[in-house]
Amino acid sequence: MSSANSLAVEDLGSAAQRDRRKRILDATYQLARDGGFDAVQMRAVADRADVALGTLYRYFPSKIHLLVSALGRTFEQAEAAMRGKPVPGDTAADRVISVLKKTTRGLQGDPHLTEALTRAFMFADASVAAEIHDVGMLMTSMLTHAMDPERGGEVTDDDVAIARVIGDVWLSALVAWVTGRSTAADTAQHMETAVRLLLRD
Amino acid sequence: MSSANSLAVEDLGSAAQRDRRKRILDATYQLARDGGFDAVQMRAVADRADVALGTLYRYFPSKIHLLVSALGRTFEQAEAAMRGKPVPGDTAADRVISVLKKTTRGLQGDPHLTEALTRAFMFADASVAAEIHDVGMLMTSMLTHAMDPERGGEVTDDDVAIARVIGDVWLSALVAWVTGRSTAADTAQHMETAVRLLLRD
DNA sequence: GGACGAAGTGGAACGTGTTCCTATTATGTC
DNA sequence: GACATAATAGGAACACGTTCCACTTCGTCC
Numbered sequence A, B: 001m002s003s004a005n006s007l008a009v010e011d012l013g014s015a016a017q018r019d020r021r022k023r024i025l026d027a028t029y030q031l032a033r034d035g036g037f038d039a040v041q042m043r044a045v046a047d048r049a050d051v052a053l054g055t056l057y058r059y060f061p062s063k064i065h066l067l068v069s070a071l072g073r074t075f076e077q078a079e080a081a082m083r084g085k086p087v088p089g090d091t092a093a094d095r096v097i098s099v100l101k102k103t104t105r106g107l108q109g110d111p112h113l114t115e116a117l118t119r120a121f122m123f124a125d126a127s128v129a130a131e132i133h134d135v136g137m138l139m140t141s142m143l144t145h146a147m148d149p150e151r152g153g154e155v156t157d158d159d160v161a162i163a164r165v166i167g168d169v170w171l172s173a174l175v176a177w178v179t180g181r182s183t184a185a186d187t188a189q190h191m192e193t194a195v196r197l198l199l200r201d
Numbered sequence C: 001g002g003a004c005g006a007a008g009t010g011g012a013a014c015g016t017g018t019t020c021c022t023a024t025t026a027t028g029t030c
Numbered sequence D: 001g002a003c004a005t006a007a008t009a010g011g012a013a014c015a016c017g018t019t020c021c022a023c024t025t026c027g028t029c030c
Helices: A015-035 A042-048 A053-059 A063-080 A092-108 A111-123 A126-147 A157-178 A184-198 B015-035 B042-048 B053-059 B063-082 B092-108 B111-123 B126-147 B157-178 B184-198
Strands: none
Touching: A015 A042, A015 A053, A015 A063, A015 A111, A042 A053, A042 A063, A063 A111, A063 A126, A092 A111, A092 A126, A092 A157, A092 A184, A111 A126, A111 A157, A111 B111, A126 A157, A157 A184, A157 B157, A157 B184, A184 B157, A184 B184, B015 B042, B015 B053, B015 B063, B015 B111, B042 B053, B042 B063, B063 B092, B063 B111, B063 B126, B092 B111, B092 B126, B092 B157, B092 B184, B111 B157, B126 B157, B157 B184
């Protein structure tokens, strides 16, 4: 599902246009990875992509759309790479904490990229609600799977509710970490405490 | 206290200074309530508060500091209005839900204000940590008080941890509502579920 | 009262996201 | 090939957060 106003790949007829779009997204990715949200400046993106500023705005109507388009898929891939692998841990709480730690470590390996992505998502309005919802669903299913690895697709309402609460805590902790208000260790500790409160067996 | 922080009330010697600070926060509140984040423009705030732009920046080093401080004051007032009054509800969960509903209803009655304050909260970096910490402590103490109205200042570590998790859920739900990803009813339902998961007696 | 430093005023100026305009280049049609 | 239309280049212009500067007012100490 493409964003409401960005030009999607399938909307572009010519190879030159698809190439322009790719150059723009490449430039965005590099700038975000190297310098975070503030380094993704529209003139810099246009410059690096060898495209006029007006053209950039023709393809992506705002900096937020640009970042969400450029980084959304990267984020999904990073999350999906974790799916399917066996989750270590004897209790549900241990397994959930393991998943959370691995996910968080992955994001923290590219701090600038994560900062740019998180800021863009937090600033985004309803036009990117679908993408954000997808990420939330992915997170929830990852967590319910960690809670009940045996059970195939069968999860209780309680499990889903708990997973959503953990997802909320995770998001808050991520924002706090991205904005420099807490350290990686604080983030991990806080999430572990929350999980043990919710999954006390 | 470095110059990167907002000037707190207790730092201000003269009555004229306290009055300037109050006028600034009043102007911020009004602009935010009427037009949201984008309407809180520094020149407009300075203008309405009858203060020079440089003076505004002397009291609050950025728009984010300004908005977060305004949020803090609003919270203080809400908490003061609630203090002393008995919290209805027979169980801790009922009382916490009552407090959350009242607070949330207040915020949802002023959607523009809530949007402005939530955006500021999500965009705040480490330099606003002090102000955000104040808000977090206020929220936490409101919640722990609802959990144990009898106990004076005595709260367990568990109570504080639970209150923090509830605060995270509340913030996530607020962001979802502000960005149009969930309705007010969804928000209330989700928070109630989270509280009952955390405070099952 | 006078001196002096801190605080405030008024406004210019700068950076970056966004919009807009004109000239130029591709692209498709006859 | 000639033309019409769309896309792009190039860049000026605007909006708003932020910084800075020259000047004035306020408060305090002698």
